[in-house]
Amino acid sequence: MLRTMAAIVAGKTARLAARRRGGGGSAFPGLVAERVDPKILAKTLSRLPDGIVVVSGTNGKTTTTRMLAAIIAAHGKKVFTNPTGSNFTRGVISSMLTEVPLSGRLNADIAVLELDEGHALQFAKVVAPTYALLLNVARDQLDRFAEIDTTAKLLATLASQTTRCIVLNRDDPFVARIALSVETDDVRYFGTDPLAADRVPSLHEADVRFEDDFTPPQPTPRDGLLHPHDSRSFSVRFGEQILGDVTLQQRGLAAMINATAAVTMAKAVLGGDFHKGIAAAALREVTPPFGRGEVIDANGAPLELVLVKNPAGFTVALDTYGDEPVTTMIAINDDYADGQDVSWLYDVSFESLRANGVALTSGVRAYDMALRLDYDDVAVDTIELDLDAALERLLTAYAGRPTRIFCTYTAMMALRRTLAARFDLPDFGEDGA
Amino acid sequence: MTSKGTITLVHLYPREMSIYGDLGNTRCLAARIRRHGYDCVVHDHHPGMPFPETAHLLLGGGGQDSGQSRVEEDLLAIGDRLRGLAADGTPMLMICGMYQMFGHTFLTHEGVEVDGLGILDVTTRGQSTRMIGGVVLDTEFGPVVGFENHSGATVLSPGQRPFGTVRVGHGNDGVSGTEGARTHHVIGSYLHGPLLPANPAVTDALIAPAVELATGRPFEPEDTDDRLADEARTRQIARLLAT
Ligand SMILES: [Zn+2]
Numbered sequence: 001m002l003r004t005m006a007a008i009v010a011g012k013t014a015r016l017a018a019r020r021r022g023g024g025g026s027a028f029p030g031l032v033a034e035r036v037d038p039k040i041l042a043k044t045l046s047r048l049p050d051g052i053v054v055v056s057g058t059n060g061k062t063t064t065t066r067m068l069a070a071i072i073a074a075h076g077k078k079v080f081t082n083p084t085g086s087n088f089t090r091g092v093i094s095s096m097l098t099e100v101p102l103s104g105r106l107n108a109d110i111a112v113l114e115l116d117e118g119h120a121l122q123f124a125k126v127v128a129p130t131y132a133l134l135l136n137v138a139r140d141q142l143d144r145f146a147e148i149d150t151t152a153k154l155l156a157t158l159a160s161q162t163t164r165c166i167v168l169n170r171d172d173p174f175v176a177r178i179a180l181s182v183e184t185d186d187v188r189y190f191g192t193d194p195l196a197a198d199r200v201p202s203l204h205e206a207d208v209r210f211e212d213d214f215t216p217p218q219p220t221p222r223d224g225l226l227h228p229h230d231s232r233s234f235s236v237r238f239g240e241q242i243l244g245d246v247t248l249q250q251r252g253l254a255a256m257i258n259a260t261a262a263v264t265m266a267k268a269v270l271g272g273d274f275h276k277g278i279a280a281a282a283l284r285e286v287t288p289p290f291g292r293g294e295v296i297d298a299n300g301a302p303l304e305l306v307l308v309k310n311p312a313g314f315t316v317a318l319d320t321y322g323d324e325p326v327t328t329m330i331a332i333n334d335d336y337a338d339g340q341d342v343s344w345l346y347d348v349s350f351e352s353l354r355a356n357g358v359a360l361t362s363g364v365r366a367y368d369m370a371l372r373l374d375y376d377d378v379a380v381d382t383i384e385l386d387l388d389a390a391l392e393r394l395l396t397a398y399a400g401r402p403t404r405i406f407c408t409y410t411a412m413m414a415l416r417r418t419l420a421a422r423f424d425l426p427d428f429g430e431d432g433a
Numbered sequence: 434m435t436s437k438g439t440i441t442l443v444h445l446y447p448r449e450m451s452i453y454g455d456l457g458n459t460r461c462l463a464a465r466i467r468r469h470g471y472d473c474v475v476h477d478h479h480p481g482m483p484f485p486e487t488a489h490l491l492l493g494g495g496g497q498d499s500g501q502s503r504v505e506e507d508l509l510a511i512g513d514r515l516r517g518l519a520a521d522g523t524p525m526l527m528i529c530g531m532y533q534m535f536g537h538t539f540l541t542h543e544g545v546e547v548d549g550l551g552i553l554d555v556t557t558r559g560q561s562t563r564m565i566g567g568v569v570l571d572t573e574f575g576p577v578v579g580f581e582n583h584s585g586a587t588v589l590s591p592g593q594r595p596f597g598t599v600r601v602g603h604g605n606d607g608v609s610g611t612e613g614a615r616t617h618h619v620i621g622s623y624l625h626g627p628l629l630p631a632n633p634a635v636t637d638a639l640i641a642p643a644v645e646l647a648t649g650r651p652f653e654p655e656d657t658d659d660r661l662a663d664e665a666r667t668r669q670i671a672r673l674l675a676t
Contacts, residue, residue: 149497340566341580343625346457367665371630374661375457375464
């Protein structure tokens with residue numbers, strides 16, 4: 001107990017010091033607290049009466065975590081979550097320090113935490129999750145996770161350490177198959193309704209999937225199945241029960257799938273207390289995380305920022321938006337956080353952009369992007385490596401038209417900064433990549 | 434424009450051995466063959482299927498270990514055919530995992546020895562560390578740019594010609610200064626990126642012998658507009674050389 005208190009004091013002090021220096025490094029205070037008491041996370045979180053939910057997978061963690069936390073909170077629970085997206089052990093401790101009194105008791109009923117696949121095991125070693133929501137496995141940040149199989153194994157291990165309930169994506173064979181390797185008998189699935197399959201584009205990279213040795217069981221009333229209605233509204237079916245229509249503030253199929261995952265997990269957590277009306281109302285209020293379909297008012301015309309970071313994500317984004325007649329810009333950087341190898345652009349089909357063309361490509365790899373589009377016979381008007389200059393051109397030459405910018409992580413950060421200054425946007429937290 | 438002939442392109446194991454944009458090489462080759470005024474048929478070869486009668490150009494990519502083990506048996510079954518095609522001058526581009534399988538042996542990090550086809554006079558040994566990053570090569574097709582991501586270290590036998598010499602990056606093994614291997618018209622390389630779109634000189638060097646095999650006449654290229662490829666390549670080379 002004394003040790004925990006010392007750890008919290010040390011962490012809080014480091015946090016204050018970091019603030020005074022103007023540093024934003026959100027993991028640093030957590031590192032300090034962890035040094036003093038490595039079990040601080042376990043001790044504090046294990047006291048939560050309703051347990052710990054972890055959300056992991058390659059795409060959609062931030063959005064899904066935000067939605068799940070909102071639904072559970074709307075049911076009257078006090079939720080602790082890691083909203084800054086610093087999604088690993090130290091980041092979790094860091095956000096905890098802002099809320100933990102010196103007693104070490106967190107004023108919350110339940111924790112809903114976004115966990116990066118790479119840090120999931122490190123986290124589970126310290127504290128066993130009560131619930132795990134596993135979204136998908138896609139190629140991402142190749143430099144870190146060289147093989148997709150490895151990522152799938154990390155998630156399977158996380159699932160095997162989860163004590164109460166696991167929710168899996170039935171449409172992703174790498175994730176659905178995890179059901180075979182877990183102990184708990186409460187395994188649920190979310191996915192797209194087989195009855196609405198024709199409305200849902202293929203979400204996965206067929207080239208790396210093999211013939212399935214596992215087919216998820218027939219859906220039960222505990223499984224949430226997505227029915228998309230149009231690009232914004234959908235319902236979720238649990239057996240005979242229908243939740244919705246729900247219209248999200250964020251557009252697109254990816255967001256609907258995330259919402260389906262979130263309600264399926266919320267139902268598992270809340271049990272008989274789950275109320276579909278409350279859940280639907282909570283989802284309607286969730287604002288898109290930074291860069292996930294955020295719409296900026298650019299002199300009266302909507303400008304949408306869409307973060308793309310891997311083939312699966314880009315493919316889904318294009319399926320959602322591709323053939324709409326808007327002005328399109330694509331900004332590709334190749335820093336560590338973007339993925340240094342631009343090969344992945346060749347695993348995305350850009351044919352849906354052919355009819356309207358692309359106004360601008362930008363970023364360090366603007367020419368590589370234009371070359372990629374050329375192989376799909378998509379015309380590009382302008383190549384402008386400098387992001388600010390490209391944005392300037394987009395806003396002047398195409399003024400008054402709805403525009404959409406697909407961008408990698410660091411390109412998005414830079415563009416968002418410029419847009420914030422230009423249109424006096426509220427400050428934003430740096431959500432996880 | 435009337436077609437100058439039909440080129441059949443065989444992509445080996447597109448499901449198991451195609452990662453990090455390797456599909457881009459196939460897309461690029463097919464598109465460029467058509468832009469040169471020829472027709473192109475792309476044939477996907479999967480494990481267990483009969484190998485096609487006609488094959489003017491072969492492509493293979495990288496994979497995960499699970500993919501590699503899935504194709505081993507099939508590769509043995511069609512090995513004689515592939516060796517024959519290579520000896521007859523059929524152009525082939527084998528990237529990463531398939532480059533390793535085109536050598537004599539691949540010794541995994543766990544100590545398991547896997548037999549390759551022996552078309553390229555190389556052997557590969559798995560290592561615990563990965564060789565990752567941008568690569569610039571000098572080749573007889575001019576400077577070539579790509580991105581490597583491999584843990585196997587490949588050693589060329591004394592008589593084996595490399596694909597290029599390394600100016601930036603690790604190459605075959607991080608020490609020899611060589612990258613890839615070339616025998617007849619077979620190129621093995623670790624370069625993803627993918628290799629062909631930004632390096633059209635290499636693409637045309639593969640297309641030319643394929644055209645001769647398919648039509649019996651020399652390659653008659655059209656004027657292609659390579660400005661985008663040239664910009665992408667030269668800019669990336671300049672960046673990598675500057676670091
Ligand atoms: Zn590779």
